[in-house]
Amino acid sequence: xxxxxxxxxxxxxxxxxxxxxxxxxxxxxxxxxxxxxxxxxxxxxxxxxxxxxxxxxxxxxxxxxxxxxxxxxxxxxxxxxxxxxxxxxxxxxxxxxxxxxxxxxxxxxxxxxxxxxxxxxxxxxxxxxxxxxxx
Numbered sequence: 001x002x003x004x005x006x007x008x009x010x011x012x013x014x015x016x017x018x019x020x021x022x023x024x025x026x027x028x029x030x031x032x033x034x035x036x037x038x039x040x041x042x043x044x045x046x047x048x049x050x051x052x053x054x055x056x057x058x059x060x061x062x063x064x065x066x067x068x069x070x071x072x073x074x075x076x077x078x079x080x081x082x083x084x085x086x087x088x089x090x091x092x093x094x095x096x097x098x099x100x101x102x103x104x105x106x107x108x109x110x111x112x113x114x115x116x117x118x119x120x121x122x123x124x125x126x127x128x129x130x131x132x133x134x135x
Contacts, residue, residue, distance in 0.1 A: 012119040016108045020126040023102045032131045033093040039124045043078040044117040052119040053111035059104040
């Protein structure tokens with residue numbers, strides 16, 4: 001299993017933004033890959049509650065980000081009282097290519113409240129592991 005952790009600030013953008021990558025070497029065509037991503041986000045606002053809608057996507061061997069394997073949409077909220085949001089996604093790639101496979105975790109803003117000043121990632125974790133067939 002590989003684990004990659006980012007603890008630096010990353011600002012969400014309307015364009016797709018790369019967060020983290022994982023490379024796994026698949027040694028058997030019948031194996032699968034379990035991927036988990038956890039992203040802690042904060043939304044800044046001029047006043048009062050605000051929200052940002054994001055799309056988190058996972059790509060395999062696609063550094064140009066043309067065809068996602070999986071996309072998850074979430075809404076990050078600043079309620080005026082609580083401003084820490086955690087999004088976790090799990091995905092199983094059932095048909096990885098034999099040999100090295102690089103997985104990319106990306107995010108982008110797909111909608112937002114007009115009072116939002118910024119939306120950023122505080123921490124992100126991206127893990128992946130090869131799963132062998134049941135015997």
